[in-house]
Amino acid sequence: MIPGAFDYVKPETVEEAVAALAEAGDDAKVLGGGQSLLPVLRLRLNHPTVLVDVSRVDEMRQVTDEGSSLLIGAAVTTYEVMHHEGIRAGVPLLSMAAGEVADPAIRHRGTFGGSCAHADPAGDLPTIARVLDAEFVIAGASGRRTVSAADFFLDFFTTAVGLDEVLVAVRVPKLGAGWGFDYQKFHRTAQAWAIVGVAAAVKVDGGTITEARVALTNMGAGPIRAASVEAALTGGAATADAIAAAAASAADGTSPTTDTHADAEFRKHLARVLTKRAVSTAAGL
């Protein structure tokens, strides 16, 4: 399709980007890699009057090791997340999931921050941010603020980033020693969206799961932590039976959509099966 007309600005700094948004008013959109926004424009689902392209804001393209966490600029591409040595060493679950996103062409243009700010419930990287308890650094006219992943994803395609704000970076805590992890993405073709995805990270000590985190992709309006599964796993045995029993509650309380690939009932079934598989792999079974 062919998008409607819009103005285009390309700031060099976060402050310039914020100023450009303030000037444009409510009809502006931030353009990162464009892998979600451009289809929206081409299908004429949205008609912004100004696009603020942040892909050349230097600060947003950096990866900084903060010791116990990594600060990953919002404009860092999915491809870079997949291959960056610091990310691979510090949060390998994120690199692994980045390799599951779409196809190489999209990974070279699409960005980690863009995926989170777009907040498609079928997106893979928001689920990883959620399971790792990432923090989101947001800049606006009144300065910068930090929002936890739990408070960042508000609804379908809706986040805590205001219309006049820019997502600058995502702070991702490192998991540290003793953790195992997995991301199970279930889709029909290699480049398709996740029908359901499950991210799991567990810490096993002497055959017992001492900590467990599980988050679900596309099982609701945004990435969801499977709290009941985490509770059932924590303190339990790292055995196939115990994990299967815990995974049985993975879909509890979820309200997934029905679409052409899967209905809600099948998604719930998949969430249970994939949770069992993701946790089992994370636990080294």
Place this chain on the structure above:
Amino acid sequence: MTETVERTGGPAIGRPIRRKEDARLLTGRTNWTDNIQLPGTLYMSLLRCPMAHAKIINIDTSAALAAEGVVAVYTGKDFPELPGSTCVWPVTDEIVMSHFPAICLDEVKFGGDVVAVVLATEKYLSVDALDLIDVDYEPLPAVVDMEDALKPGSPLVHSDKGTNECYVAKMPCGDYEAATVKADRVVKRRFINQRLIPSPMEPRAVVAAPMGMSDEITIWTSTQIPHVLRVLLALLTGIPENNLRVVAPDVGGGFGAKLQINREEVLAVVLAQKLGRPIKWTETRSEHMVGTHHGRDQIQDIEMAVMNDGTLVGMKVDLLADMGAYLQIITPGTPLLGMFMYSGIYKMEALDFTCTGVYTTKTPTDAYRGAGRPEATYAIERIMDEVAFELGIEPLELRKKNWIKHEEFPYTQIAGLTYDTGNYEAATARALELFGYDELRAEQAERRAAGGPVQLGIGISTFTEMCGLAPSRTLGALKYVAGGWEHCTIRALPTGKIELITGTSPHGQGHETAWSQIASDIIGVPVEDIEVVHGDTGRAPYGMDTYGSRSLAVGGQAIKLAGERLVEKARIIAAHQLEVSPDDVEFAHGTYSVKGDPEKSTTIQAIAFEAFTAHNLPDGVEPTLSGESTVDPMDFSYPHGTHLAAMEVDTETGQVTLRKYVCVDDCGVQINPLIVEGQVHGGLAQGIAQALFEGALYDAEGNLLTGNMGDYLLPSAVDLPSFITDRTVTPSTTHPLGTKGIGEAGAIASTPAIINGVVDAIRHLGVNDVFMPASPQNVWRAIQTAQNGGAA
């Protein structure tokens, strides 16, 4: 498996020469229709209705007309009588025909039907103006389900017709009732051959331009059928045919979707003539999904009457075929192209065929790679597996027991076709060897015994198809309003270069290379010295174009005959120059020499120059050197093959994985094995895609739910394994080159092989069928239904 080698001498036929057209196609250094830029062009965009069925109450175009760059806006009121397409195949005397308007006048009948046309000086401005057109619709009930559409009281697609039934076509062969009496049992199944959306890489595009110096309008369009289109455009627009020149530039795939006369083409021509300016239209992918014709979409009720020992006695085929909202070029005939093929390669005493065409408020259907034959092959190869299961016979053994044995050819099958040649035993033996059939069966048994989540199944498809459309008398008997001949002119130019003018119209098949190979062997000129001219009614005036794997099967015959005629004319001139009788002149590898005195010789290039100067021609011989032929084929040709698929099914998630695919095809003599290989690979991808990925879905209101490639899934290379392919060669005896067709074989054979494999993997769970595409949800639900005691 096929080596790529350049020509080093010897015969050109049979060599896997790399395609000479590929460099320009792969680098984009060519004219796709959308590349054509003419001064003064107006860009056409179409307002398509957002609902399946509605009355048009009012259209306000004033804001659009006032918008920047807009030159004109038209609605149905401006062209109330203009048809946008036409049907050339009224399959029965009683058929209910439909009028497909270029622009809808007072009613829209499918989502994507056209209600207004904008012409603007820029493409973007043209699209922007669509948003400014205000249409008041009064919704009418959609007609979505074929069975509901036939019930009394159903809402009607065409209210003036009084019915949604388009036609009922019957073909009783033998006595099916007697067969059921004789048989020990009758196995019945219902198969759904789902609706597909043909998706060539290049979407549709057209440029129509008045040429100024005359009344000629040149139409560049991304089509498979420039010649047929020229005739139809003349008939529909009233513009004299001699004023229309249709050019198919390089065309980026068609698969049947470009075997069509489109309303967009009609409008471009009419508006170019009306305004005296070039009109250009290129669709977007989203527009393509609703605006191009769709394929397949049949409900197949299949019965097979069998003896307990597995002998087939008779078959009953009862089809419902979705026409969509209107009949386009061969909409009603498409399901009937499979009519003769339901018995496949098997012997039986009766075949009772009925097809009911049904109107619905959906995009019209028409030909899609295989056109009727994939549906027939799916039905016969699926029911063979079901019969094998019901009788407890190994599915391969059941096939062997019933197929036509190689010593029985030529064989007239139950529908009256005479298969000239075939060797199902040889193709099957080779396929089994490549596949490792016994080992995989052993692994399947082990996996079942172990009871793990991932089970293994083996799918078989021993198929044949008919291609080479077609003997003209046969087409006439089927009520098709055109012939099936093909034309070729070969001109030897004064410089010794060759122009081969073909009526076939390639859109990715490699005709330029393959036709050069044929002509090279006949007239003895190097492949690289032959230019193949195609797809332009100005340069190649006669032709019936490319579809139905006909180009080599029919067009190849014309090349051979035209080449031979050129050689014979040149022989007379050569004899004159060599001062001997033509009977004393031998011709080989482009050289004419005197029998017994080979030093006395001349070349075909030298003769071409002599024919040009005409200084020294024998009396009664006209200047210039060319050969011409228009061939009506004596029969169809019948490629066949054995395809085997190893399918893994994750019974917990329904995820299906194609682990191994082997096919051994027999397309007779191969002109270029590398091109054959490419056709097989592409065909397999398309047939496998029907089985596993593709499917057009509509909601109850008739809205297309799969209107983009996020919802309508096409596989990419990473979703498919490396195919293991080979060929057996059983030359056709009805074709002078011994060739058959290969363009559609992969797409026809592979779909049932895949689904047979999926069902075989989960048969022990009580599953007898899986809806296509065999998506995880469809597979999982089939297992759930069977486990809960229901028939899947």
